[in-house]
Amino acid sequence: MIYQTIIISAVLVIAYTLAQWRKLSVEISLFLATLAGALAGAIFTTPPLAEIPRHLVEGSFTYLDVILVFFTATLFITIIQESGGINFAVRQTVVGFARFRFLALFLLMIIVLIPGALTGAGSVSLLVVGAPVALALKGLGVDENKIPAILFILAGLAAAAPPVNIWAMILCAGTAIPYVGFELPLGIPVLLLGTATILILGRQKGKKTELNEFLSKIEIVPGMNWWRLLLPFVVFFGLVIAYRLWPFSFPILGLPLEFIIASLAAYLISPVKINLIKVASSTVSKLLPLLSIMVIVGMLQQIMAASGVKGLISYSVLIIPIGLLFCLLPIIIPFSEGILTYGGAAIIGIPLVWYLNSLGYHATIIIAALSLLWPLGDGLPPTALIGRLSLIVSDYEGSYWSSIKKAWLPWAMITVVAILMIIFSSRLSFLVIG
């Protein structure tokens, strides 16, 4: 059985490599690798040939909820953009805080952290506030090449920040550990690492930008004002917070409907007429590569599980000696996220937490530390979800790697902090309150 799964894994990797060599897109390459893996698996009837279509269709639904959030959140922010809200926000922030640069950077960091902390999705942070924050950073003179890197790291930290951390929740659900006591083990590193990131990447000004020259480039829509800008955000965050305040009387709307309601608010109070069909259509076009990746990664996961490749990955991690494991975690954890997104938490995270816990490491601190490492993988191929979104919302036209590699120092700091948290998890257990 072990050789069989190794052969199927090899077919998957070779098919992906060949497709990339033929310069096919990441999405098509992944789909072809999935198909090749399924057919290789069928030789051993894992899965049987006749079941491949069912596995593909079933797997394509794995991330349907995430896809709906991506679409509705992007629709929301596009309507804000079309109504002139983003330009207005940037102009006001830059004019108001240009003299207090560190304070402005710190405030922008908090603005990025909040949506991700409330929803557990770094993508929501980027989709909701990424574009205005990117423009504000430009206005504050931050090097344009570093802006996607800043957003990528902050969005990842936002996803890890309490109160909602999806990786930790998946691990808690899978390991039967209560999702309590994560506020300090997650909150403290997120705030410290976020501040360090904004200082490291945003402290030095890029090419000298004249404030007036920058402001002149920002087109202002007549009629846009603070209440027109903030009301849709108040509606969205109001709905998110209302459920937390009155969880047993407020209806459960779900993030997609909350974004749609906020979008309607933005549409109705926009000072300019917006063509909803056109905006929705362009949103789909903009997001299509990202959405198709999510569909195909679901299919890939399904085929990997049905063929045993998923088990092989999990097994390979668990047989690594403990010392070497600590050295390899900074690679294994982010790459599992890059390939499997949240699936990595279940496949590798759950057995890993049980294993480390049985050796005396503190489970809550381990989970907190691992969930600082997973967001880094959202910048790695083949999915690179948050990394790619960072470039999209920053309107960055350079190459992907030229921008993301600027995040190397915050990346290294996050890695060191996470690994130290695991190694000294027992001593840090005082942080777990509740």
Place this chain on the structure above:
Amino acid sequence: MKKGLVKFKLLATAVLVILIMAGGWPLWQHRHYQVKIILGPGVTEVKKLSDYFPAIEDSLADTRIYILQGKEPGGRALIMGNTHANEPEGLLSVLIMIEKAVVEKGTLYLIPYFNHSGGLNTRPGEGYPLYFSIPTAWGKKTFRMGNRDASPLDQWPDPDVYIHYPEKQMLSYLDIRNTNRTWPGRKNGLPMEQVTYAAMELLRRDQVDLAIDLHGAETMFPVTNCIVAPEKSIRLATLASLTVKSMEGFENHVEPSPVKFRGLSHREIGDYSDTLPFLLESPMPFLDQPTGPKTEKLFLTGQDDFLLSLAKKKKLFVPYDESGWPLEKRIGQHLSVSLEIIRQFSKKSPDRAIIIQNIPRYRDIVQHSVGYYFQNPAEVEPGKIILD
């Protein structure tokens, strides 16, 4: 648009439509597949959960309760299977009880599909088989493999975070469809909260003494091969554990129910009613992450090379060798431990005793196999068969 491109797009669309139909049809069939449940000689009444909470009537949250009432009055016990429908050891154990058990004293309430919607669901991304079949002397008896959570077709949307009622603990958003996180339930809550609310109504209204929730758990999970019990049930659980070890020769240790982890049957039933709750976990290698392909064979035999290798490296929480952890052992454990809990309770409270006959125990199941205890539906009068 170029003619060639149009042709390509039409062809791609046609391939996609065929793929969706070829892949979607088995999923539709799975959701509508029904199992023949045979009413044994002990079944005196079949009710529904909605009899205790009418709001769920005619919905997929509703489920059947098979009642076996003895001639003599006594205590009452509820046994639930398929709380997690991807752990069908519970379902199969309860179905054997429905077909075989005869109650002499007291009353037995049996719910084979506690999370009915979960039994109609699949688990995207996990590559499970849609069905599994139990070999019998008269052919195969086939069952749906379900999911841990209710289907989004029956309960949707999910919140961005699930806030448990009434303790307000935050849990994963998925757990709002998990009927082992929604206890003690909420009258005006979502369907799965209403399922557990209805079950609490049953426990309170009919003054049920014991509630046993049957599960399967990973071999790498510390809480496996055990009885989970809160403070009020732990003495009975310990007695049952010691007795099955000495009399039947298998381990089933006791795990205390954590006070801070909310929504679980073994915690909330005890805290919100007079019933003594127990949750039984039998080791289920199929659920482990580091296994080979997720096949029907893995589910039935529990044999896996990766797990065997990890067992040699002492990374599992149960003894594991080439024989795996077959279904017979898992179901045999559930039946013996359930019977032993009931027997210990009956000894301690003779006025509320529950006396049950004809349920096979661990050794019987291991010796004869699971299929031995399922009757051939073709040989049973039609009035004794329920499609569920």
